Amino acid sequence: MTAHFVDLLDDLRRRSLRMAQLVEEVVREACEAVFQADVEKAKRVVQRDNDVDAEEVEVESEVIRLLALYQPVGSDLRLLCTVLKVNNDLERIADCAVNVAERARHVDARTLAGPYEDLRQMGPIVVHMLHNAVKAYGSQVVDDAQRVLLEEDAVDALYGQIIRRLVAEASASPAKIAAFLDVLSVAKNLERIADHATNIAEDVVFVCTGEIVRHRMH
C-alpha cells in the first residue's frame, strides 16, 4: 500500500510540475503577445488558460482524494499541502497572463517602446523568476527557491518606477488615459505573477524544511 501511495504521490507531483511548465509557457507567450502586439498569440493564451483551469481542478481533486484515503504525515503531508497551494498560484498566474495578453488588442506596441522600457524589462525578469520558481518546485532544493525570493525586489522596483511615470504622464496628458491604464494593467499583472512565483518558492522552502517563511524579510 505504501509503495502504491508513493507512486501516486510521484504521479501527482509530475502532473503538477507539467502544469507549472504549461503556465510558464503561457506567461512567456502572453509577454510576447503584448510586447509584439500579436493578437493571434493573445488568443492562444486565452485558449491555454482553459487547459490550466481544467488541470487545476484535476490536481485539486487528486490532492483531496489522497488526503482522505491515505492520511499522510510528515514530508508526504507537506508535499500534498504544497501541491494544493502551488496549484492555486499556478491558476492565478495563468489568469494574470490572460490579462496581460488581452492588452495586446488595445496597446499600441509603440506605446510600450521608448518611455516604457522598464515595462519591457519587467517581462523577461518575471518570466525568468517564474522559470526559476518552477525549477525549484521540480528540484525541491532550498537554494534554488531562495534565489527566486531575491529577484522579487527587482520586479517591485521596476513596478514602482512605472507607476511613478504613469502618474506624472497621466497628469500631463489626460487624453491618453486609456493607454496609460493598459500599461498599468500589464505592469500590475506582471507584478502579481512575480508575487505568485515568490509564493511558489516559499512553498518549496516549506516542503523541504517544514518552515513557513512567508511574510518574512528575505
Added chain:
Amino acid sequence: MVKVAEDQPTEAAEAAWAPMLRMPIPRVPGKPPTPSSECVIRTEQLSIYYGSFAAVREVTLEIPSHRVTAIIGPSGCGKSTLLRAMNRMNDFVPSSTVKGKLFYRGDDIYRPGFDPVELRLRIGMVFQKPNPFPKSIYKNVAWGAAINGYQGNLEELVERALQQAALWEEVKDKLQDSAYALSGGQQQRLCIARAIALQPDVLLMDEPCSALDPIATAHIEDLIDKLKSQYTVVLVTHNMQQAARVSDRTAFMYIGELIEVNDTNVIFTKPGNKRTQDYITGRFG
C-alpha cells in the same frame, strides 16, 4: 439611503451565527500543548536485556505529568519492553535484566528494597487484549481495591471508576452480570475502570485498541483524552494515526533505541530524524 441587498443575513440567520461568533478563538491556533513542568517517570540510560539480547538500549526519556505520551516503532523495537519496565512487569520474565536508572517521582524503582507491588498500585496497566476476570462486572472493578483493604464505600468507588471509564451508562443495570457478556470494547473499558479503581497516578496502555473495532477504538481514544486530566498516560501503539490523534508527546523507537521524542504535532509534520520520517510515512525497512 443605503439599499439593503437581498442576500444580507436575516435576523434569524444572525441569531444562529451569534453564539458561534462569541466562541473564543485560540490565541495561537495549532500551538502545541504547554509542556508539563512535572516529570512523573524518567529513564536514564536505561537498557533492558533478555538474556544477552538488548531489547532496550540506553534510553533516556521523560514522561510529563497529565499528558499522553505515545511510544511508537516497528515490531520488536522495544516499546512494550520499555513500557513494562515502568511498573516492573518485566520482573516476571526470568531472563530479563535492567541497566541504567528508571525513576518514578524521583525514586529509583530498580533500587534494592523497592516494593514493586506498591509501585503497581500507583502505576496501573491496560493490556492489548481485554482480560477481565471470570467474575461479575462489579467484582472486576471492586476486586483490586477490596484486596488492598479499601476502607471507603466500594459501591461508590465502582460507580466512579465505571463513569470515568465511560462505561457506567451501559452497565449500571447489570453490574452482577458476567464481565464476559460485554463486547470487546466494553471489556477493555472495564479493564480501564479496574485500573482506575485503584486510583493510580499513571496508566500504562499497551496497544489497548489493537483487538477492537473502529467504533470501540474511538470510545477508548475519547476516554484516553479525558483520562489525562486526572492521570498521566503512557500509550504504546502500532497505530500511528492513533498516536497522532490522542497523544501530546510521541517517542519513536527503533531496534531498542529511542530515536526521537518531541511534541506529537512536530513528530507528524516535521520530524527531525530521517528514520522517524521514513517510519511515519511508511517507507521503513
